[in-house]
Amino acid sequence: xxxxxxxxxxxxxxxxxxxxxxxxxxxxxxxxxxxxxxxxxxxxxxxxxxxxxxxxxxxxxxxxxxxxxxxxxxxxxxxxxxxxxxxxxxxxxxxxxxxxxxxxxxxxxxxxxxxxxxxxxxxxxxxxxxxxxxxxxxxxxxxxxxxxxxxxxxxxxxxxxxxxxxxxxxxxxxxxxxxxxxxxxxxxxxxxxxxxxxxxxxxxxxxxxxxxxxxxxxxxxxxxxxxxxxxxxxxxxxxxxxxxxxxxxxxxxxxxxxxxxxxxxxxxxxxxxxxxxxxxxxxxxxxxxxxxxxxxxxxxxxxxxxxxxxxxxx
Amino acid sequence: xxxxxxxxxxxxxxxxxxxxxxxxxxxxxxxxxxxxxxxxxxxxxxxxxxxxxxxxxxxxxxxxxxxxxxxxxxxxxxxxxxxxxxxxxxxxxxxxxxxxxxxxxxxxxxxxxxxxxxxxxxxxxxxxxxxxxxxxxxxxxxxxxxxxxxxxxxxxxxxxxxxxxxxxxxxxxxxxxxxxxxxxxxxxxxxxxxxxxxxxxxxxxxxxxxxxxxxxxxxxxxxxxxxxxxxxxxxxxxxxxxxxxxxxxxxxxxxxxxxxxxxxxxxxxxxxxxxxxxxxxxxxxxxxxxxxxxxxxxxxxxxxxxxxxxxxxx
Numbered sequence: 004x005x006x007x008x009x010x011x012x013x014x015x016x017x018x019x020x021x022x023x024x025x026x027x028x029x030x031x032x033x034x035x036x037x038x039x040x041x042x043x044x045x046x047x048x049x050x051x052x053x054x055x056x057x058x059x060x061x062x063x064x065x066x067x068x069x070x071x072x073x074x075x076x077x078x079x080x081x082x083x084x085x086x087x088x089x090x091x092x093x094x095x096x097x098x099x100x101x102x103x104x105x106x107x108x109x110x111x112x113x114x115x116x117x118x119x120x121x122x123x124x125x126x127x128x129x130x131x132x133x134x135x136x137x138x139x140x141x142x143x144x145x146x147x148x149x150x151x152x153x154x155x156x157x158x159x160x161x162x163x164x165x166x167x168x169x170x171x172x173x174x175x176x177x178x179x180x181x182x183x184x185x186x187x188x189x190x191x192x193x194x195x196x197x198x199x200x201x202x203x204x205x206x207x208x209x210x211x212x213x214x215x216x217x218x219x220x221x222x223x224x225x226x227x228x229x230x231x232x233x234x235x236x237x238x239x240x241x242x243x244x245x246x247x248x249x250x251x252x253x254x255x256x257x258x259x260x261x262x263x264x265x266x267x268x269x270x271x272x273x274x275x276x277x278x279x280x281x282x283x284x285x286x287x288x289x290x291x292x293x294x295x296x297x298x299x300x301x302x303x304x305x306x307x308x309x310x311x312x313x314x315x316x317x
Numbered sequence: 318x319x320x321x322x323x324x325x326x327x328x329x330x331x332x333x334x335x336x337x338x339x340x341x342x343x344x345x346x347x348x349x350x351x352x353x354x355x356x357x358x359x360x361x362x363x364x365x366x367x368x369x370x371x372x373x374x375x376x377x378x379x380x381x382x383x384x385x386x387x388x389x390x391x392x393x394x395x396x397x398x399x400x401x402x403x404x405x406x407x408x409x410x411x412x413x414x415x416x417x418x419x420x421x422x423x424x425x426x427x428x429x430x431x432x433x434x435x436x437x438x439x440x441x442x443x444x445x446x447x448x449x450x451x452x453x454x455x456x457x458x459x460x461x462x463x464x465x466x467x468x469x470x471x472x473x474x475x476x477x478x479x480x481x482x483x484x485x486x487x488x489x490x491x492x493x494x495x496x497x498x499x500x501x502x503x504x505x506x507x508x509x510x511x512x513x514x515x516x517x518x519x520x521x522x523x524x525x526x527x528x529x530x531x532x533x534x535x536x537x538x539x540x541x542x543x544x545x546x547x548x549x550x551x552x553x554x555x556x557x558x559x560x561x562x563x564x565x566x567x568x569x570x571x572x573x574x575x576x577x578x579x580x581x582x583x584x585x586x587x588x589x590x591x592x593x594x595x596x597x598x599x600x601x602x603x604x605x606x607x608x609x610x611x612x613x614x615x616x617x618x619x620x621x622x623x624x625x626x627x628x629x630x631x
Contacts, residue, residue: 005375007321010410012399015483023446031443032546033390034524038579046446049483054395061319076347079428081368085326095325113428114393116486119442125605128433129345132337132360169329169363172430176345210348233348265352 006098010059015115017188018052018181026121038317044121050219051178054108054115054183056080056191058094064101068224068315069197071105071190072097075206077131079113080106082205086303093203093302093310100316103197107189109208110181112172128173136168140299141256141263154256156296158304167300174207183214183302190215190222199224201315206299209233220244227313228298230254234269237276248276249284250313254297263299287313320412324373329429331502332366340435358435365492367499368422368429369506370394372408378415382538382629383511385419385504386411389520389546391445391488393427394420396519400617401477407517407616407624414630417511421503423522424495425484435486442487446485450482454613455570455577470610472618481614488521497528504529504536513538515629521615523547534558541627544568544613548583551590563591563598565629568611575614601627 005110023045030039055071072083072094083094083106097104100264108115111128131139138145142164143153153161177280193200201224204212209231216223216235220243229252251270257263269285277284287309294309310316337359344353369385386397386408397408397420411418422429426444432438445453452459456478457467467475494498507514515538518526528547536556543566545590565584571577584600591598601623603611608623615621624630 005321006325007319009319010405011320012403012405013395014399015395015480018483032391033490034521035493036524036547036583037576040576042443043449044443044446046448047482048444049479049485050445052483055397058399079430081329081370081428084370085328089326091326108428110537113430114422114484114486116393116427116444118483119487121445129356129358129434130362130430132358132362134360136359143608165363166329168361169332169366170428170430171363173433176347179349198430205391207348210350233350262351262354269350 004099006095007061008058011057013054013056014192015052015054018049019052021048021120021122022046023048023121026050029077036055041083049089050118050120051110051181051185052115053189054109054113055105055189057103057105057196058098059103059197060098060101062101063103067102069075069103069105069193069200070097071107071193071200071202071203072213073107073186073202073208074109074112075208076170079108079170080171081113081170083302086160087166089163105189105193109211110185111178124175125177126174126175130169130173133168136171137164138260139262141254141259142298143261149241154259157298158294158296158307159298159300160303160305167303171252183212186211186215187222188218190219194222200313201225201227203227204228205302206233207232216240216244216247220247223247225249225254229301230266232266234273235277236284237280240280240282246280248314249282251284251286252301252309253286253288254288254299254301255295256298278286318413320409321373321375323375325371327368327370328506329366329368329436330506331499332363335362335364335434335436336360336617337362337435362434364432364434365424365428365499366494367424367503368427369419371417371419371510372412372419373511374412374415376415377417381416383417383419383507383514384411385420385421385507385516387500387516387518387522387526388423388426389522391485393422393486394441395427395484397616400474401480402474403477419503419507419514423525424499425489425492437566438489440489442489444487445485447482449476450485452574453576455568455573456612457537458469458573468573471612472608472610472621473612473614474617474619481617493524496525498527500525501533501536504533508536515539515541517541517543518545519543519616522545530554530558530561537561539563539629541566543615544580546580546585549591550595551594554594554596559596562628563596565598566615566623567600567602568613569604569609570612627630
């Protein structure tokens with residue numbers, strides 16, 4: 004089914020100006036056909052911004068909030084576009100359903116750019132191996148990697164696994180503050196264009212999402228946290244956060260990995276502590292909802308239309 | 318005016334598998350809420366792929382070739398989306414005119430990802446300063462940077478200059494071979510979906526574009542080279558390249574910078590040498606076409622509809 008867009012575009016939001024002085028000039032060649040050029044790294048840079056690409060469908064579903072799609076660690080907004088087996092991803096599906104969508108590349112990833120100035124971030128960038136993704140995303144047991152044998156009943160499109168690996172980008176582990184700050188700026192931009200957002204965050208994206216819940220709940224119409232690896236801090240939440248419904252969504256096979264069984268307990272604890280303070284939080288286990296076989300990459304999987312069973316998408 | 322899309326999606330094309338062994342395992346924390354995790358960098362990676370985001374408008378203009386938009390050095394595909402002063406960019410305009418469009422993030426940039434494995438690329442990534450962009454892109458004289466005073470008559474939307482700077486990403490100078498290889502893979506993907514492409518390349522993007530002209534002219538319906546900093550090698554071109562029309566497009570203020578006056582002479586030489594071998598190449602100087610005041614960032618400027626005077630866009 005075709006979709007019609009009233010508008011489309013992108014922006015960079017947040018970040019800060021960085022001025023470098025005292026660094027040596029060095030000759031470089033931009034291409035083989037250009038003469039040596041004196042590259043002077045001294046001057047002004049913009050760093051720690053996030054990138055947002057927005058799509059506004061017509062007709063917009065009546066009352067539909069904008070949806071912000073925030074990837075997890077080592078990924079970019081590309082993860083929402085096309086599934087590894089070539090089907091239209093959640094971005095297309097949400098537009099077809101009439102939701103304005105903003106797809107984010109967080110600080111350091113994708114079109115947001117990373118800081119490679121003479122005053123770079125601490126630490127170094129890390130890239131996930133295919134093997135780590137195979138097991139950490141719970142596609143299959145480590146021993147199944149070589150033959151691409153997933154867990155029995157897995158919904159992940161295993162034949163496209165290498166296309167998922169091609170999406171991986173490096174990540175730093177010391178950029179959490181910058182990411183939380185840029186996400187506030189992104190959501191202010193979303194609010195300006197389309198109103199308070201439902202923030203759909205995945206995995207490491209949850210860390211920044213819940214910091215926004217504390218800092219600027221007015222920018223949020225809800226949070227759908229897909230297996231987040233960051234959690235809210237209920238004592239740090241003001242009364243405005245009580246108007247923000249939160250759904251934690253968990254896939255299958257959580258007991259196969261100690262990291263995930265631990266995070267699963269953290270989700271339970273978060274829901275309990277939020278409920279004690281009167282915040283509307285729920286945990287959804289996809290197997291209970293009729294979607295067994297879902298992995299950490301649930302948004303790419305086969306027959307996983309569960310988003311449409313969650314407010315406000317239902 | 319709204320646009321209607323029959324399809325939309327993305328892919329990663331080209332690149333190679335890289336296997337790392339013998340690197341030390343180290344504990345990392347993915348987020349503040351996760352326990353230390355033994356990050357093992359040994360395993361398989363995919364590196365040196367490019368990213369393509371495609372849009373297929375309906376109706377497609379009869380006979381319209383797909384258009385590939387290829388950024389220059391230190392930029393990503395975001396440069397074609399929204400101009401620094403917030404107007405719809407060439408991507409939107411081409412879709413509205415009925416051309417399928419593929420927007421590329423080249424190897425190392427944006428959603429293509431960069432190689433940060435334990436066997437990284439040689440050299441280090443460089444980021445352009447705002448000052449360098451101001452003068453190298455011929456927005457204005459170096460002395461005009463502080464007050465944002467452009468060359469007289471400049472069409473660049475100067476009030477949005479900082480939004481242009483926010484788009485900059487780091488670049489390596491040793492990835493030319495990988496970029497040329499990935500661009501062939503991208504164009505094969507474009508061909509499979511939409512046919513041979515008109516490749517619109519900017520600046521450093523020209524280096525890879527003209528290598529594709531030599532390697533796989535069958536994938537090209539034409540090249541529009543916007544102030545390229547790479548050039549064709551006529552003796553290296555086969556007869557199939559003679560069917561590929563080439564337009565070199567140059568902006569104003571070329572005499573203000575020795576790099577650009579030199580590249581301008583290279584363009585003249587390229588056109589002459591291509592013509593001697595019977596290849597259909599032309600040089601278009603935008604001031605002569607009625608667009609004085611154009612800079613290196615001509616695709617973002619005010620009142621620069623020149624693309625529609627060039628085949629096949631006219």
